[in-house]
Amino acid sequence: MGNAFADENVIRRLLTETRTWAFVGLSDNPDRTAYDQAGLLQARGKRIIPVHPAAVTVLGEPGYATLAEVPEKVDVVAVYRRAGHAGRFVDEAVAIGAGAVWLPLGVVDEAAGRRAREAGLDVVMDRCPGVEWALRRIP
Numbered sequence: 001m002g003n004a005f006a007d008e009n010v011i012r013r014l015l016t017e018t019r020t021w022a023f024v025g026l027s028d029n030p031d032r033t034a035y036d037q038a039g040l041l042q043a044r045g046k047r048i049i050p051v052h053p054a055a056v057t058v059l060g061e062p063g064y065a066t067l068a069e070v071p072e073k074v075d076v077v078a079v080y081r082r083a084g085h086a087g088r089f090v091d092e093a094v095a096i097g098a099g100a101v102w103l104p105l106g107v108v109d110e111a112a113g114r115r116a117r118e119a120g121l122d123v124v125m126d127r128c129p130g131v132e133w134a135l136r137r138i139p
Contacts, residue, residue, distance in 0.1 A: 004110070004113075004125075005103075005110070005113050005123050005124060005125035005126065006124060006125065006126070006127055007124075010100075010122045010123075010124060011124055011127065011132050011136075012136060012138075013122070014075075014076055014100055014102065014122060014124060015129065015132060015133055015136065015138055016138060018046070018075035018076050018099065018100070019046065019047055019075055020046070020047045020049065020072065020073065020074050020075045020076070021038070021041055021046050021047070021048050021049070021074070021075065021076045021077075021078055021102075022048075022049040022051050022067060022070055022074045022076070022077045022078070022093075022098070023037070023038045023048055023049065023050055023051060023078045023080060024051045024052075024067065024077060024078065024079045024080060024081055024089045025051070025052060025079070025080035025081045026038050026048070026050040026051065026052055026058050026063070026080060027050070027052050027054065027056060027058065028056050028057070028058050032080075033080065033104065034078075034080035035058070035059075036130070037078070037080075037104065037128070037129050037130055038050070038058065038059055038078075039059055040129070040130045040133070041129060042059055042061075044133070044138075047061075048061055049061060049063075049064065049070055049072075049074065050062075050063035050064070051063065051064050051065075051066065051067055051070065052065070053065050055069075066092070067089070067092045067093060067095075067096050067098075068092065068095070068096060070096065073097070074093075074096060074097075074098045074099070075098070075099045075100065076098065076099065076100045076101070076102055077089065077090075077092075077093035077096075077098045077100070077101045077102070078101075078102045078103075078104065078129070079093075079101060079102070079103050079104075079107060080104060080107075081107070082107070083103075083106070083107045083108050083109055086103055086107050086108075086109040086112055087109045087111065087112035087115075089101075090103075090109065090112035090113070090115065090116050091112065091115065093116065093121065094115065094116055094119040094121060098121060099121060099122065100121050100122035100123065100124070101113075101116050101121055101122075101123055101124070102123075102124045102125075102127070102129065103123075103124070103125040103126065103127075104126075104127065104128055104129070105126055105127065105128045105131075106126065107125070107126065108125055108126050109125075110125075113125050
C-alpha cells in the first residue's frame, strides 16, 4: 500500500481542521482501542459520536446504531472494525456525506478507499490518530 492513503497534508488537516468524528465500533469498553482514540480526540476538542449497534452512551456522548441515524454533519468517520467489514462502513460514510474516512492501524481496504476518494472524501488508512497527533506535535 505504501503511503497512498497516508498523505501528510490530509492527516494534518483532518486532525486540526475537523470538528465532528463518528467512531464506528465505539462501545463503552475502556479496554478497546476505539475508546482510547475517541477519548484522546475528545480531550483535544473534537466532538465524538459513538456508532455501535447497541447505541450506548460513551464518553458522555449518545450513541447511534448506524451512521445513517446520526442527526448532524460528520466531518470524519473513523472505522474501528475489522478490515473485512470496513468497506461497508466506508460506503455508509459516503452515503451520509461525510468529509473523510479514517481507518486505524491494521484496517486496510484499498478498494473502499478508492471508492471514497472517487466520491470526494479524504481517506487515511492504516494510521493511528493518536500517533499521528503526537508525531506532528499538535497542541
